[in-house]
Amino acid sequence: MTHPPHIETLDLDALQNIIARQPASGRSSTSLGAAPGPPDGATLSLSKGRAALIPVLQEAQAHYGYLPELVLEEIARRLGLPLSTVYGVVTFYAQFHLTPRGRHTVRSCQGTACHVKGGRAILAAAERALGVKPGETTHDMRFTLETVACLGTCFLAPAIMVDDQYFGNLTARDVESVLEQFE
Numbered sequence: 001m002t003h004p005p006h007i008e009t010l011d012l013d014a015l016q017n018i019i020a021r022q023p024a025s026g027r028s029s030t031s032l033g034a035a036p037g038p039p040d041g042a043t044l045s046l047s048k049g050r051a052a053l054i055p056v057l058q059e060a061q062a063h064y065g066y067l068p069e070l071v072l073e074e075i076a077r078r079l080g081l082p083l084s085t086v087y088g089v090v091t092f093y094a095q096f097h098l099t100p101r102g103r104h105t106v107r108s109c110q111g112t113a114c115h116v117k118g119g120r121a122i123l124a125a126a127e128r129a130l131g132v133k134p135g136e137t138t139h140d141m142r143f144t145l146e147t148v149a150c151l152g153t154c155f156l157a158p159a160i161m162v163d164d165q166y167f168g169n170l171t172a173r174d175v176e177s178v179l180e181q182f183e
């Protein structure tokens with residue numbers, strides 16, 4: 001993941017290419033190089049805007065690292081959608097983030113299998129090691145801490161996931177050494 005941009009350095013022009021890449025924008029991807037669309041200031045029809053919204057949000061988040069308010073306003077304007085529609089989608093899906101994210105995401109499982117094997121203590125150890133609560137990001141932008149209902153690896157309980165790596169059969173004392181593996 002890229003570092004979150006400062007709000008005053010946001011490159012909103014990148015949205016033009018992101019929107020032009022969507023099939024729902026009415027242009028094929030092969031036409032992008034010469035004439036990305038829609039032109040600055042133009043908007044898509046409501047139905048095309050709705051169809052393009054989720055892929056545009058996904059690409060915008062990949063580009064900016066999260067979805068700043070300014071970006072959402074610009075997406076709403078360029079897709080011809082009410083800002084409330086854009087916010088409705090962003091807040092409905094857990095994949096979208098309105099605040100900057102750390103370079104690594106720590107997911108502490110609080111599902112039943114992990115809970116009965118000490119998942120709460122694992123989460124407490126992660127909170128202590130990182131100095132943040134679930135949903136928060138460390139000041140150095142290294143980690144974002146989250147809780148999940150099940151990682152799908154109950155045989156590893158209690159388990160955590162850091163990015164795409166699973167760590168299981170943990171004790172609270174293991175947590176710090178797990179986190180130290182991530183820069």
Ligand code: FES
Nearest residue numbers: 109111114150151
């Ligand atoms: S309950 Fe924790 S992995 Fe399933």
